Amino acid sequence: MKYILTNCKVFGSEKTKIYIDGEKFADPFPEDQADEVIDCKGNTVLPGLVDMHVHLREPGYEYRETIATGTAAAARGGFTAVCPMPNTHPVCDNAAVVSGILKKAREAGNCRVYPIGAATKEIGDTELAEIGLMKEAGIVAVSDDGNPIPNAGMMRKVLEYSSDFDIPVLNHCEDRSLGIGAMNEGEVSTSIGIRGCSTAAEDIMIARDIILAEYLGVPVHICHVSTKDGIRMIRDAKARGVKVTCETCPHYFTLTDACCENYDTNFKMHPPLRTQEHVDAIIEGIKDGTVDCIVTDHAPHHQDEKEVEFSHANNGIVGLESSFALGYTYLVKAGHITLQRLIELMCFNPSKILKLGRGGMETGDDADLTVMDLDNEFTFEKDKMLTKGRNTPYDGWKLYGETQLTIMGGKKTYEKLC
Amino acid sequence: MGLKSKDLLGMKQLTPEEIMEILDTAKTMKLVISSANKKTSHLQGKSVVTLFYENSTRTRLSFELASKYMGSASANISASGSSVAKGESLLDTARTIDMMGTDIIIMRHPQSGAPHSIANKLKASIVNAGDGMNEHPTQALLDMLTMYERFDTFEGKNIAICGDVYHSRVVRSNAIGLAKLGAHVSVYGPRTMMPIGIEKMGVRVASSVADCVKDADAVMGLRVQLERQKSSLFPSVAEYARFYAITPEMLKLAKPDAFLMHPGPCNHGVELPTAVYDCDQSVINEQVTNGVAVRMAVLYLLMARRNNL
Numbered sequence: 184m185k186y187i188l189t190n191c192k193v194f195g196s197e198k199t200k201i202y203i204d205g206e207k208f209a210d211p212f213p214e215d216q217a218d219e220v221i222d223c224k225g226n227t228v229l230p231g232l233v234d235m236h237v238h239l240r241e242p243g244y245e246y247r248e249t250i251a252t253g254t255a256a257a258a259r260g261g262f263t264a265v266c267p268m269p270n271t272h273p274v275c276d277n278a279a280v281v282s283g284i285l286k287k288a289r290e291a292g293n294c295r296v297y298p299i300g301a302a303t304k305e306i307g308d309t310e311l312a313e314i315g316l317m318k319e320a321g322i323v324a325v326s327d328d329g330n331p332i333p334n335a336g337m338m339r340k341v342l343e344y345s346s347d348f349d350i351p352v353l354n355h356c357e358d359r360s361l362g363i364g365a366m367n368e369g370e371v372s373t374s375i376g377i378r379g380c381s382t383a384a385e386d387i388m389i390a391r392d393i394i395l396a397e398y399l400g401v402p403v404h405i406c407h408v409s410t411k412d413g414i415r416m417i418r419d420a421k422a423r424g425v426k427v428t429c430e431t432c433p434h435y436f437t438l439t440d441a442c443c444e445n446y447d448t449n450f451k452m453h454p455p456l457r458t459q460e461h462v463d464a465i466i467e468g469i470k471d472g473t474v475d476c477i478v479t480d481h482a483p484h485h486q487d488e489k490e491v492e493f494s495h496a497n498n499g500i501v502g503l504e505s506s507f508a509l510g511y512t513y514l515v516k517a518g519h520i521t522l523q524r525l526i527e528l529m530c531f532n533p534s535k536i537l538k539l540g541r542g543g544m545e546t547g548d549d550a551d552l553t554v555m556d557l558d559n560e561f562t563f564e565k566d567k568m569l570t571k572g573r574n575t576p577y578d579g580w581k582l583y584g585e586t587q588l589t590i591m592g593g594k595k596t597y598e599k600l601c
Numbered sequence: 602m603g604l605k606s607k608d609l610l611g612m613k614q615l616t617p618e619e620i621m622e623i624l625d626t627a628k629t630m631k632l633v634i635s636s637a638n639k640k641t642s643h644l645q646g647k648s649v650v651t652l653f654y655e656n657s658t659r660t661r662l663s664f665e666l667a668s669k670y671m672g673s674a675s676a677n678i679s680a681s682g683s684s685v686a687k688g689e690s691l692l693d694t695a696r697t698i699d700m701m702g703t704d705i706i707i708m709r710h711p712q713s714g715a716p717h718s719i720a721n722k723l724k725a726s727i728v729n730a731g732d733g734m735n736e737h738p739t740q741a742l743l744d745m746l747t748m749y750e751r752f753d754t755f756e757g758k759n760i761a762i763c764g765d766v767y768h769s770r771v772v773r774s775n776a777i778g779l780a781k782l783g784a785h786v787s788v789y790g791p792r793t794m795m796p797i798g799i800e801k802m803g804v805r806v807a808s809s810v811a812d813c814v815k816d817a818d819a820v821m822g823l824r825v826q827l828e829r830q831k832s833s834l835f836p837s838v839a840e841y842a843r844f845y846a847i848t849p850e851m852l853k854l855a856k857p858d859a860f861l862m863h864p865g866p867c868n869h870g871v872e873l874p875t876a877v878y879d880c881d882q883s884v885i886n887e888q889v890t891n892g893v894a895v896r897m898a899v900l901y902l903l904m905a906r907r908n909n910l
């Protein structure tokens with residue numbers, strides 16, 4: 184198919200038109216050769232977004248999400264590439280599971296899927312997973328996410344062995360010997376009588392991972408940073424030249440633990456929502472370049488796993504369909520960063536860390552793009568989401584940055600019906 | 602008259618005026634309990650169900666007698682011997698009870714926020730009889746009734762509470778309720794059992810039992826669960842008794858007319874020496890009577906609200 188997008192503001196250029204021929208961006212061609220001319224009505228064309236941390240739940244938890252529904256949600260959020268974490272059932276700790284995920288993703292055709300393999304077999308922290316064979320099958324990183332890699336000796340081996348294959352290691356940092364709470368430890372958890380998890384539990388493991396990366400001279404990527412001191416340690420380590428990168432999620436710069444006051448389980452996740460002081464530090468880290476990526480940690484759950492007592496409820500929220508709008512509204516529109524910086528956080532940097540080669544919009548590059556309305560406010564509605572999950576804390580929020588169209592590899596993967 | 606909310610979830614949700622209305626009503630109810638014919642018709646034709654997911658003898662009996670003295674039909678469900686044991690969710694169980702025409706569900710649950718998570722999905726009124734580490738409002742109300750019978754006002758009174766503050770819903774409810782009426786609450790216990798940020802609830806964290814109890818108008822001991830020793834929250838019963846118990850010497854530091862309370866059941870010789878439990882200043886047995894009176898008042902006022910709608 185040949186498309187021409189007209190009447191658009193193209194990110195990072197003066198162009199007002201985009202030409203697509205087959206799977207690639209193309210040089211200009213006459214309108215009468217196009218299969219369709221799409222009027223973008225003055226909206227902004229961005230490179231397709233990249234989310235390096237999602238949970239697509241397949242195989243094993245298809246009642247929560249499938250690769251097809253999860254990638255449809257991704258396309259609706261403006262994403263053209265996502266990286267699913269390996270805590271499926273069976274765990275994605277071998278090449279066969281990796282191939283199965285890639286096959287389902289191709290069949291769905293909604294979004295590029297770059298699987299992340301488990302670092303240890305069955306996420307069990309005792310034996311290395313077949314990282315080399317999984318890389319041949321298509322993984323782009325390893326992680327035991329959902330769980331931390333609790334044992335420092337095992338973390339060292341994972342870092343060393345992965346470096347042989349040039350495979351990034353992503354760690355969920357949480358020292359669970361300090362207790363497994365259901366929310367942030369602080370005055371709110373004390374007031375409502377919920378066991379808390381301390382920021383210290385996250386900070387201790389971030390410190391450990393920085394020390395190992397520095398000692399071994401290998402890279403490490405810290406998942407979903409939520410604390411002030413986590414940001415400070417990563418900032419200092421980067422200044423020393425340690426190869427540490429990190430990500431945060433929209434909920435860590437838009438929500439605080441005060442949201443848990445009424446035991447609403449749509450505010451329950453790990454790491455937990457922190458206090459305003461930490462939210463401010465995350466925004467500061469986003470502004471000064473300490474934070475490399477914004478990811479969603481998209482974690483769909485069934486209603487029956489969330490409509491229960493707070494301490495019993497599963498951790499996590501869905502995020503693919505609200506992430507860009509939250510970033511645009513609360514970071515760009517709020518005046519903290521530029522749109523350029525937001526695209527670095529949501530496309531260029533994750534692509535660079537995982538060596539995905541995404542984000543190009545020149546002739547010959549893969550035609551991955553999304554068209555966003557940055558000017559008109561819209562209401563985010565949970566019942567319009569394409570994910571199977573309904574566990575969003577953002578229902579009814581007024582936001583800017585609604586996806587109008589997403590194209591992946593020259594194919595429309597989402598189109599807002601007007 | 603009556604309460605603003607359909608439910609009694611915690612002291613957090615009550616205004617100072619509502620607390621005083623409950624206490625004043627409870628004083629009247631106490632007359633019913635002490636009379637020869639313990640019968641009123643306030644709950645005639647109404648149904649009250651107790652739904653307990655945790656063992657409790659005194660709280661449950663106290664609620665049962667309260668509803669029976671007021672003439673309600675009542676039934677009791679425990680976690681064992683019901684569909685709860687078969688894995689039915691809390692919401693499903695509560696909805697079933699609701700659909701049978703129940704007016705008030707009295708619920709105890711080991712998870713904080715459990716009653717809050719179902720209250721707005723039910724027609725029945727929910728009374729929180731203790732949820733995890735969050736609140737136990739009727740315990741705080743009976744403690745406050747016990748104080749109210751001795752104080753003309755809560756304003757400026759010093760209340761000392763010693764023990765396992767971290768796990769205690771009694772502390773949380775008392776701290777909130779007493780602060781709303783202008784009393785000063787001091788707490789003390791092992792640092793391993795002192796939750797972070799408790800001072801933000803308007804209480805003072807004392808530095809010792811002596812510091813906590815000094816010049817108190819009322820002193821409250823808390824039950825320490827002996828299993829906590831296994832999770833290294835304190836090293837031994839002997840050491841706990843030596844450093845954290847309310848001894849007769851400690852009690853002397855309180856005001857001369859101060860009195861001693863305990864929510865029960867008490868570990869004799871651990872948080873309180875037996876001599877203290879039985880001393881003249883102890884009002885622990887009277888708290889039990891006040892428990893029934895306060896619960897009658899709560900049921901009465903919730904039902905008054907239902908009848909007015």
Ligand SMILES: [Zn+2]
Nearest residue numbers: 328329355406
């Ligand atoms: Zn994680």
Ligand SMILES: [Zn+2]
Nearest residue numbers: 268328329480
């Ligand atoms: Zn995750």
